[in-house]
Amino acid sequence: MKEASLEQKTIIFLLIRRSSQIGRHSQLGSPKILPFFFQNRNLNSNEIEMKCFELINQNFSQIQNNENLFNLTKEEIIKFIQFKQEKKEIFQFDFFQFLDNWIEKRNQRLKGKKEKEKEKEKKRLFHSFSSLFDKDSISKQDFDKLKQFDIFLPNSFLVDIQNKAIQTKDKQIAKNKKENQQMKIEIEEKEKEIEDKNKKIEDKDKENQQMKIEIEEKWKQEIEKMKPIFDKYQEQYKKDFPQFSDSEIIKDIEYVKKLQEWINDNDFFSKMKKGFSAKKDGFDSKNWHKAFDGKGKTLIIIKTKDNFIFGGFTQVGFKHTPMGEYIQDSNAFIFSLRNDKGNRNPEKFSIKKEEEKYALYSYANESICFGQDFILRSNLQPGYSDFGSSYNLPNGIKYDTDEAQSYLAGSYKSWVVDEVETYFI
Numbered sequence: 001m002k003e004a005s006l007e008q009k010t011i012i013f014l015l016i017r018r019s020s021q022i023g024r025h026s027q028l029g030s031p032k033i034l035p036f037f038f039q040n041r042n043l044n045s046n047e048i049e050m051k052c053f054e055l056i057n058q059n060f061s062q063i064q065n066n067e068n069l070f071n072l073t074k075e076e077i078i079k080f081i082q083f084k085q086e087k088k089e090i091f092q093f094d095f096f097q098f099l100d101n102w103i104e105k106r107n108q109r110l111k112g113k114k115e116k117e118k119e120k121e122k123k124r125l126f127h128s129f130s131s132l133f134d135k136d137s138i139s140k141q142d143f144d145k146l147k148q149f150d151i152f153l154p155n156s157f158l159v160d161i162q163n164k165a166i167q168t169k170d171k172q173i174a175k176n177k178k179e180n181q182q183m184k185i186e187i188e189e190k191e192k193e194i195e196d197k198n199k200k201i202e203d204k205d206k207e208n209q210q211m212k213i214e215i216e217e218k219w220k221q222e223i224e225k226m227k228p229i230f231d232k233y234q235e236q237y238k239k240d241f242p243q244f245s246d247s248e249i250i251k252d253i254e255y256v257k258k259l260q261e262w263i264n265d266n267d268f269f270s271k272m273k274k275g276f277s278a279k280k281d282g283f284d285s286k287n288w289h290k291a292f293d294g295k296g297k298t299l300i301i302i303k304t305k306d307n308f309i310f311g312g313f314t315q316v317g318f319k320h321t322p323m324g325e326y327i328q329d330s331n332a333f334i335f336s337l338r339n340d341k342g343n344r345n346p347e348k349f350s351i352k353k354e355e356e357k358y359a360l361y362s363y364a365n366e367s368i369c370f371g372q373d374f375i376l377r378s379n380l381q382p383g384y385s386d387f388g389s390s391y392n393l394p395n396g397i398k399y400d401t402d403e404a405q406s407y408l409a410g411s412y413k414s415w416v417v418d419e420v421e422t423y424f425i
Contacts, residue, residue, distance in 0.1 A: 309338035324363035355390040
């Protein structure tokens with residue numbers, strides 16, 4: 001090859017620079033480096049040759065049918081294969097199709113050659129090219145496609161690729177087997193660990209169950225020991241406070257003592273009897289009014305489904321008032337015996353001085369009301385509480401707050417009554 005002139009080298013430099021900027025989208029069209037290469041292949045320029053191979057390689061799928069590409073010589077194709085081998089490129093099936101087309105076009109230019117000779121020449125060229133391939137550079141997914149060229153490829157070519165694939169597959173199978181074996185060991189170890197944990201849990205459960213049985217047995221023994229004392233206490237309780245002997249609500253002697261202290265009327269307290277139980281006599285205010293209108297001193301005790309216990313006491317009692325009216329009572333009070341929500345102690349709340357004339361509201365056959373502080377509707381529920389409207393609130397609680405409205409029964413309204421008991425002389 002002759003040395004390129006300064007002008008030619010400049011053209012080569014500009015072409016290479018422009019092709020680098022355009023990159024793979026050029027498809028070797030705009031820079032026209034491929035035609036230039038063929039026109040000036042006699043120039044001693046390895047740089048332009050390598051650049052051309054690089055661009056061909058980058059854009060091969062788009063230009064494999066480009067007429068200029070079929071002008072490559074056998075030596076240039078060999079150089080191109082070596083170029084790809086050095087770059088450790090994978091040879092896809094489309095490259096073998098290109099070789100097939102390149103050989104066909106070359107044979108078309110061989111005038112006077114018979115078809116058998118052309119086929120022989122094709123086989124010779126395929127053999128020549130395939131000897132350059134590293135078997136690892138053949139795409140695995142293209143192996144089956146290459147079989148259509150097996151009459152032109154060396155006998156050992158596809159066999160070597162297949163053996164290589166089998167070896168690779170065997171290695172992968174062995175690797176997978178080893179990994180599976182390791183995984184099996186890990187799973188067995190994990191299962192053993194879980195089994196040991198479950199065994200410990202089972203042992204602990206058995207231990208807890210045995211402990212539970214022992215505790216229950218001890219409780220039974222203690223209850224049996226305490227039963228005579230409890231029975232004696234119950235007998236004494238009924239003897240001392242016969243008015244509460246069958247009460248569903250008052251079962252704590254502390255509650256009895258508080259009621260006795262607040263009412264402060266030994267004559268009433270000793271003689272009073274239960275005249276109404278909602279569970280026995282029905283959740284109906286008509287029945288209640290029939291029993292208590294005009295009776296004078298009256299004690300009402302209410303228990304909700306949430307175990308709040310509260311009620312009220314009046315010195316003057318309720319009247320039979322078909323149209324409904326407020327009743328004055330300067331000695332009326334309401335009370336709270338059990339308030340788990342606020343963890344409160346039993347407490348009494350007297351009527352406000354300015355609200356004495358609103359102490360009770362009596363409406364025959366309808367509701368039972370201590371002011372507006374608590375109200376039972378015609379069927380004795382749901383209940384309603386506006387605590388603090390007529391009666392004094394506990395210290396630190398303000399009127400018209402959620403704390404005030406929920407103090408007696410646990411909520412402002414719609415609380416559910418479990419039992420209502422009423423006592424009179």
